[in-house]
Amino acid sequence: xxxxxxxxxxxxxxxxxxxxxxxxxxxxxxxxxxxxxxxxxxxxxxxxxxxxxxxxxxxxxxxxxxxxxxxxxxxxxxxxxxxxxxxxxxxxxxxxxxxxxxxxxxxxxxxxxxxxxxxxxxxxxxxxxxxxxxxxxxxxxxxxxxxxxxxxxxxxxxxxxxxxxxxxxxxxxxxxxxxxxxxxxxxxxxxxxxxxxxxxxxxxxxxxxxxxxxxxxxxxxxxxxxxxxxxxxxxxxxxxxxxxxxxxxxxxxxxxxxxxxxxxxxxxxxx
Amino acid sequence: xxxxxxxxxxxxxxxxxxxxxxxxxxxxxxxxxxxxxxxxxxxxxxxxxxxxxxxxxxxxxxxxxxxxxxxxxxxxxxxxxxxxxxxxxxxxxxxxxxxxxxxxxxxxxxxxxxxxxxxxxxxxxxxxxxxxxxxxxxxxxxxxxxxxxxxxxxxxxxxxxxxxxxxxxxxxxxxxxxxxxxxxxxxxxxxxxxxxxxxxxxxxxxxxxxxxxxxxxxxxxxx
Ligand SMILES: Nc1ncnc2c1ncn2[C@@H]1O[C@H](COP(=O)(O)OP(=O)(O)OP(=O)(O)O)[C@@H](O)[C@H]1O
Ligand SMILES: [Mg+2]
Numbered sequence: 258x259x260x261x262x263x264x265x266x267x268x269x270x271x272x273x274x275x276x277x278x279x280x281x282x283x284x285x286x287x288x289x290x291x292x293x294x295x296x297x298x299x300x301x302x303x304x305x306x307x308x309x310x311x312x313x314x315x316x317x318x319x320x321x322x323x324x325x326x327x328x329x330x331x332x333x334x335x336x337x338x339x340x341x342x343x344x345x346x347x348x349x350x351x352x353x354x355x356x357x358x359x360x361x362x363x364x365x366x367x368x369x370x371x372x373x374x375x376x377x378x379x380x381x382x383x384x385x386x387x388x389x390x391x392x393x394x395x396x397x398x399x400x401x402x403x404x405x406x407x408x409x410x411x412x413x414x415x416x417x418x419x420x421x422x423x424x425x426x427x428x429x430x431x432x433x434x435x436x437x438x439x440x441x442x443x444x445x446x447x448x449x450x451x452x453x454x455x456x457x458x459x460x461x462x463x464x465x466x467x468x469x470x471x472x473x474x475x476x477x478x479x480x481x482x483x484x485x486x487x488x489x490x491x492x493x494x495x496x497x498x499x500x501x502x503x504x505x506x507x508x509x510x511x512x513x514x515x516x517x518x519x520x521x522x523x524x525x526x527x528x
Numbered sequence: 529x530x531x532x533x534x535x536x537x538x539x540x541x542x543x544x545x546x547x548x549x550x551x552x553x554x555x556x557x558x559x560x561x562x563x564x565x566x567x568x569x570x571x572x573x574x575x576x577x578x579x580x581x582x583x584x585x586x587x588x589x590x591x592x593x594x595x596x597x598x599x600x601x602x603x604x605x606x607x608x609x610x611x612x613x614x615x616x617x618x619x620x621x622x623x624x625x626x627x628x629x630x631x632x633x634x635x636x637x638x639x640x641x642x643x644x645x646x647x648x649x650x651x652x653x654x655x656x657x658x659x660x661x662x663x664x665x666x667x668x669x670x671x672x673x674x675x676x677x678x679x680x681x682x683x684x685x686x687x688x689x690x691x692x693x694x695x696x697x698x699x700x701x702x703x704x705x706x707x708x709x710x711x712x713x714x715x716x717x718x719x720x721x722x723x724x725x726x727x728x729x730x731x732x733x734x735x736x737x738x739x740x741x742x743x744x745x746x747x748x749x750x751x
Binding site for chain 1: 639640642643644645646647648649650651653657658661662739740
């Protein structure tokens with residue numbers, strides 16, 4: 258799928274030494290009376306590929322949305338690269354972050370959505386270049402060159418000049434991956450990125466993600482029901498239930514010999 | 529009908545078109561301003577813009593026109609008839625238009641805003657680059673209807689003795705006594721103006737749709 262020459266153009270921000278990049282501290286999120294995340298703690302080390310698994314409604318999407326600052330926690334703090342996502346330090350105290358601070362830290366994070374969410378009013382090329390130009394301040398030429406490298410990576414070089422509606426779901430999702438990577442985030446969030454696709458289009462998207470996992474040092478946080486894919490790319494698998502991590506470990510351990518009965522049940526239902 | 533009477537009616541038609549265009553420009557500005565304000569995150573902005581809409585929807589454009597033309601001078605401002613008419617029509621139809629703008633903004637899926645947030649666009653960039661380009665094509669058909677309504681509303685200005693089409697028709701009728709003929713002619717004139725307006729709006733709609741990659745749909749003539 259990808260020529261190795263194109264990969265030099267998709268380097269991501271340097272890792273913050275091999276240490277922790279994402280840290281959730283006692284994060285609680287409620288929707289009305291429904292406590293979705295309950296004093297959740299977990300960390301992700303820089304450069305790691307972590308897969309979140311768990312039953313429907315266990316809060317996997319909520320975790321990614323909190324990281325993308327699309328939602329705010331009710332309690333607790335989230336840090337990315339040592340920076341608070343939701344708070345600012347002022348005079349030694351933590352106060353809720355203002356819009357400006359949030360926008361700054363959010364640049365380190367990219368997200369790919371289940372429904373692609375490409376901008377239908379922009380052609381493929383502009384979908385990818387718009388934010389690098391207007392948010393990061395790249396020149397149009399720089400942004401286009403970066404976009405061409407990424408389109409090559411996702412195998413869509415010849416589609417740069419099309420509108421999203423002219424592409425298949427699988428192609429749209431690959432554009433969305435390129436669009437997220439064009440911002441060179443430290444963290445890439447992937448929320449069931451293949452579950453809206455026709456079965457025959459899933460493999461192409463997963464291949465692209467495997468490539469990215471293998472050849473870049475980007476940190477990936479991935480929600481998926483594709484267990485083979487999770488097994489391939491994950492350094493760690495976190496099993497969620499009822500708003501908590503009930504078990505975590507390398508994929509061989511979680512998939513072959515989980516400690517928790519709940520994990521066993523869940524896996525036997527989805528595998 | 530004699531030549532001079534035709535000139536009278538054509539001049540009236542021209543004033544009508546002017547009045548319509550000025551009012552439409554003001555109404556569009558009001559519609560976008562108030563429509564955006566109604567989706568604001570600040571409750572006070574939402575509240576005040578809501579008050580505006582309720583007030584101007586609830587008052588008749590005619591009374592407003594009379595007030596601007598006959599009452600305002602008592603407070604020391606004398607507005608020319610054309611401007612009183614423009615102001616009254618623009619402010620009222622702007623209130624209706626703001627509901628169209630608000631509806632169209634809300635019709636853009638929330639996921640589009642979230643995708644723009646994920647790319648760190650500022651609120652203004654989200655609006656200008658993502659939301660508005662998708663919302664504007666949605667606004668075109670209802671804007672077309674409002675514009676036709678506005679065109680008909682310009683006849684109210686005849687009551688301020690502005691020399692627009694209806695007013696000139698009254699003069700023509702008084703001088704000739706040919707009621708059926710004169711009113712028949714202006715009926716056709718209004719229709720022709722409305723027809724042109726609709727054509728232009730369709731064109732704009734197609735353009736707006738093409739700019740969001742829906743060119744093929746727009747040609748289908750649905751809606
Ligand atoms: N905006 C919201 N308003 C109210 N409740 C919500 C909202 N978003 C999520 N929830 C609730 O939070 C819980 C967790 O949802 P979430 O989408 O995070 O689950 P998930 O693990 O991603 O599930 P799935 O596998 O079905 O995608 C669910 O009970 C859901 O109904
Ligand atoms: Mg989910």
